[in-house]
Amino acid sequence: MKIRDVRASLVEIPYPRPFVPSWAPEGAHPTMAAVVVEVETDAGVTGVAGGDMGHGSGPLLLAAIRDVVRPLLVGQDVFATEHIANRLRYVAQYFFPRPWVVGVAVWDAVGKACGRPLYQLWGGAASELRAYASFGEVRDPAQRVDDALAAVAAGFRGIKLRVHSSTVDEDLRQVAAVREAVGPDVMIAVDANQAAARWRYAPDGSRLIWSYERALTTARELAALDVAWLEEPLPRHDYRAQRALTAAAPVPIAGGEHNRGIAELVRLLEDDCFDIYQPDANESEEIHALRQFGAMVAARHRRFIPHAWATGLGVAGNLQLCASLVDCEWLEYPYDPPVIVPEVFQVMLTEPLLPDPVSGAVRLPTAPGLGVALDRAAIDRLTVQRV
Numbered sequence: 001m002k003i004r005d006v007r008a009s010l011v012e013i014p015y016p017r018p019f020v021p022s023w024a025p026e027g028a029h030p031t032m033a034a035v036v037v038e039v040e041t042d043a044g045v046t047g048v049a050g051g052d053m054g055h056g057s058g059p060l061l062l063a064a065i066r067d068v069v070r071p072l073l074v075g076q077d078v079f080a081t082e083h084i085a086n087r088l089r090y091v092a093q094y095f096f097p098r099p100w101v102v103g104v105a106v107w108d109a110v111g112k113a114c115g116r117p118l119y120q121l122w123g124g125a126a127s128e129l130r131a132y133a134s135f136g137e138v139r140d141p142a143q144r145v146d147d148a149l150a151a152v153a154a155g156f157r158g159i160k161l162r163v164h165s166s167t168v169d170e171d172l173r174q175v176a177a178v179r180e181a182v183g184p185d186v187m188i189a190v191d192a193n194q195a196a197a198r199w200r201y202a203p204d205g206s207r208l209i210w211s212y213e214r215a216l217t218t219a220r221e222l223a224a225l226d227v228a229w230l231e232e233p234l235p236r237h238d239y240r241a242q243r244a245l246t247a248a249a250p251v252p253i254a255g256g257e258h259n260r261g262i263a264e265l266v267r268l269l270e271d272d273c274f275d276i277y278q279p280d281a282n283e284s285e286e287i288h289a290l291r292q293f294g295a296m297v298a299a300r301h302r303r304f305i306p307h308a309w310a311t312g313l314g315v316a317g318n319l320q321l322c323a324s325l326v327d328c329e330w331l332e333y334p335y336d337p338p339v340i341v342p343e344v345f346q347v348m349l350t351e352p353l354l355p356d357p358v359s360g361a362v363r364l365p366t367a368p369g370l371g372v373a374l375d376r377a378a379i380d381r382l383t384v385q386r387v
């Protein structure tokens with residue numbers, strides 16, 4: 001079954017109001033941008049996947065798919081996934097854009113050809129996965145209490161808060177208020193986004209930078225609030241400091257969502273940088289290689305909970321990855337009403353992935369591949385560029 005074409009579209013999903021991601025101090029985003037990739041085969045099967053490539057990087061990825069990925073993959077056997085992964089690594093190393101979403105589309109085609117969801121092809125048995133509500137904005141503690149209670153009422157058993165205030169006390173005030181409101185049984189994770197946000201500037205030229213001391217102080221204070229993990233408290237390549245922090249902190253330290261490729265992930269693991277590793281199927285490394293990395297993480301008695309902030313199509317790829325692992329505890333589920341809601345970020349799916357209103361778990365689709373059906377009219381309407 002040969003690959004006949006590789007196509008890509010840049011879509012922009014309008015938000016109901018401008019969204020101010022905690023990790024992007026430069027300003028509000030009017031849309032969620034994503035690249036949708038289609039891998040067409042000569043057997044009538046087409047694999048589709050979508051990654052959130054952010055604003056600005058989408059056109060770069062489209063150009064790389066048109067000029068580099070397509071010539072490398074057309075004519076290849078779609079089942080030769082290891083060799084396809086190597087070709088994608090070549091693209092990532094020499095041409096910069098993260099091409100991993102192409103690998104997910106290749107696997108979607110494989111799953112469709114085999115008539116099985118990917119997680120089943122890969123040996124997984126979970127029929128559902130607990131989802132945690134991943135908030136994206138920084139809001140004042142009183143608002144976040146209301147938001148957290150609404151998320152719990154919607155079924156979520158876990159929440160992730162963003163800590164980007166100017167002082168540790170302000171960060172802790174938000175977490176403490178939410179903990180008091182939701183009680184002891186709801187998982188609370190905390191994300192500082194310092195792996196990248198520290199390189200991004202507000203319009204006045206300022207930026208928020210955590211020192212090692214601030215990271216450790218925050219981690220110590222969060223332990224008293226029973227926080228499940230502190231995510232990205234330090235720069236992503238500061239292996240030495242991350243290792244020291246993970247050893248010293250009384251709460252689990254998480255990270256790795258945008259480290260590039262298997263070599264960096266293995267380095268993080270060998271250096272014992274985290275308690276929880278979070279590579280993303282669309283943005284970090286080829287999805288099947290991440291399954292292999294998951295086995296390495298388990299062998300080191302560490303945990304693997306992928307990053308999945310993306311459109312519904314991007315979440316669908318990470319859901320298959322999560323469900324294929326033996327012990328993945330949570331699915332990251334973008335959720336920050338009134339902006340990040342299923343009707344918005346899953347607009348490209350005819351049947352959105354929804355958390356159960358009681359258990360907060362997302363059921364695995366039963367259809368083959370990624371298992372999701374696309375709303376072609378919506379994708380056409382939202383497409384701003386295609387190759």
Ligand SMILES: [Mg+2]
Pocket residue numbers: 191193231232257307
């Ligand atoms: Mg994160």
